[in-house]
Amino acid sequence: MARLRRIVALNAALSAILVAVAAPALAAPVVLRANPVDDDGRITLGDLFEGAGAAANVAVAERVGPSVVLEAGQLQALASQAGLEWSNPNGLRRVVVRRALAPVQTADQAPATAASLEAAAPQIRAAYRPAGAGQQVIARNDMVRVTYQVGGVNLSVMGKAMRNAAAGEPLAIMNVSSNRLIDAVATGPGQAVAGPAADQARANPQQFAAR
Structure with a gap:
């Protein structure tokens, strides 16, 4: 009988240890x-x-x-x-x-590569909405062509929109090649700009939409 009680006690202790070890897995x-x-x-x-x-x-x-x-x-x-x-x-x-809330960055004579587009894109907050912003032109998960313009050189990459946006509104675009986020400004259906041109697009979205 004493041996049986020791076996029962040992099993109970072992069960408690197993429960304690398994607990962190419940993430x-x-x-x-x-x-x-x-x-x-x-x-x-x-x-x-x-x-x-x-x-x-x-x-x-x-x-x-x-x-x-x-x-x-x-x-x-x-x-x-x-x-x-x-x-x-x-x-x-x-x-x-x-x-968070970093000032807009500019890229003077940045090399025309996809990496430079991601690194030099302006830090634009999604909460910003320009005066007179109009109808939505980009929907979340839309495929968007992001154009980066500097020094007379244009570079374009395709990405997925992370939020809805009207012309002139900032939004994050995920580069489908690198999975990195690009801060851009919507200019029209499936179109956005990054870099120095983004400031112009925010100030005058109608001008970019007409291009």
Whole structure:
């Protein structure tokens, strides 16, 4: 009988250990924000994910410039350690986090490459809506041609719109080749501009729509 009691007690202890080990696997699913930003240089899970809950203040990186690039695999592991589950449904390789409310950037004589378009695109806040903005010309998930103009050189890339936008409104476009976000301004159906021309498009969307 004593031996039976020891076996029962041992099984109970083992079950408790297994439950404790399995508990962290019950991670909370989260969704990556469409255009992650931070305002203090300290990147937290709350800056990156919607629904981060109690893990929102967990810091995962620091930003010392206008943006920081995080490897998706490493970010997935850090989220898992904090009890969050990000399935990365779009198969992203990198996640770009930008400084919130950064001033508009310009690129003088920038090299005409897709990478320069992504890096030099103006930091435009989605909440901005120009006076007189009219009918919607781009819908979320539309394929959009983004044109970057500088020094007489035009560069175009295709991307997916992350929000609805009227002519002259800012929006984020995901480059379908690199999965990086480009800050642009809508100019017409399936058309947007980035770089110095974006300021002109915001100020006079009708002019760009007529081109």
